[in-house]
Amino acid sequence: MTATVPAAPSGPAPATVRTPPLAEPSAWHAIRLTVNGRPVAAEVESRLLLSDFLRDRLGLTGTHTGCEHGVCGACTVLLDGEPARTCLTLAVQCEGADLRTVEGLAPDDAPLTPVQRAFHECHGMQCGFCTPGFVMTATALTEQPARPDEEQVADALSGHLCRCTGYRNIRRAVCRALDERFGE
């Protein structure tokens, strides 16, 4: 496989670069999965991260990428119902999976979910970059059969970093959503 790199306007002649030898046809795979309730079929290279698949291939840029090594939590989505890091998951691993991203919570003109509403009402965000990840983890908490205790909530939230340190309101928002779901 070859690709042509366009020359800069007044730069040297176009250079032809060889794609690394292992980007061979066998490194590509056809996958089928469900994203926000819609079936998706795609050809992906083995090394394509799920975060890049969602953002670049499907245009679902609500899933934010921060650290790209599993620390910050901004890229968290629900993978078969459980919060998971899309930067620590390859798209090809998701064959047959059911994926939910922040876009799937209140699509189009649907009303906000209780979690989204609680984040809005409690101002559970500052710059907002980490918000989609927090919202997805909080959504998973509200979908558990029983109300998680305080320690479990703290444990789940510890999987996310807010660099504005807006944790107090985030925690308040999550508690409000849990109150609404399970009763106070």
Add this chain to the structure above:
Amino acid sequence: MKPTPFDYTAPRTVGDALALLADDSRDAKVLAGGQSLIPMLNMRLARPEVLVDITRIPELGRVVVDSDGCLRIGAAVRQSRAAADPAVRDGWPLLADAIGLIGHPQIRGRGTVCGSLAHHDPAAELPTAALALDARFVVAGPRGTRTVEAADFFVATFATAVEPDELLTEVVFPPLAAHHGRAFEELTRRHGDFATVGVAVLLERDPASDTVRRARVVCCGAGPTPVRLTAAEAALTGTDAGPAARAEAARAALGALAPADDVHSTAEHRRESAAHLLVRACTTAWERTR
């Protein structure tokens, strides 16, 4: 950064997985939950040519208690699933405790028990728990299947007895005595971080004499493998696990541990912390024997 190019395969049988690992024309690496491997790929610290995803092999997805009372956890079993299993919580609570200390739910939902063991980060909780629980490791390869004891499994930082053409298919935990108590204490910079140092303690109580019949003390983050502190175990055995015995065990631990200085902690801080954690873990473990 992004991973370098590689091929990906998802075999459906252990035999197929082994055939892929044995193909020596390409550098193959096992992929299970990927929570340690994929960061290494992203950072380009690992550059395998083929990833063999073993999570689609049905026989590796089992958590069972066999007829000998041993807990057997297959290589594709995710940490959160193992920790939530009633058999694990009731019979091997130290294992459930150790899993609860790994990162956070977003990681434990994807990471596998065997993956953490095979990866063998010496600061990780599961290798330490496995050593404390006398786990046995079932390793399949082109030369057949063998079983490796925990004491022989962990070789050095990120190195185990599993050869590149072999696969850890299962970890086996023998049953524990009725009157046992456990505790896993660790010092971390933040909740969910890797331990700077950690201590796992198992105590078995002799109900007749109310003394420690058997002790197991293992430390993580203090060497290239989990460190079993036999001198501390000896200091506890036969005692009432009271303050004097615990202090003696802590002194024994201080004498036995020789961690290295690193960016997170000095050797001295690690040793002192381990000794304090040991006292605390012994107290909790002994209370739980009742």
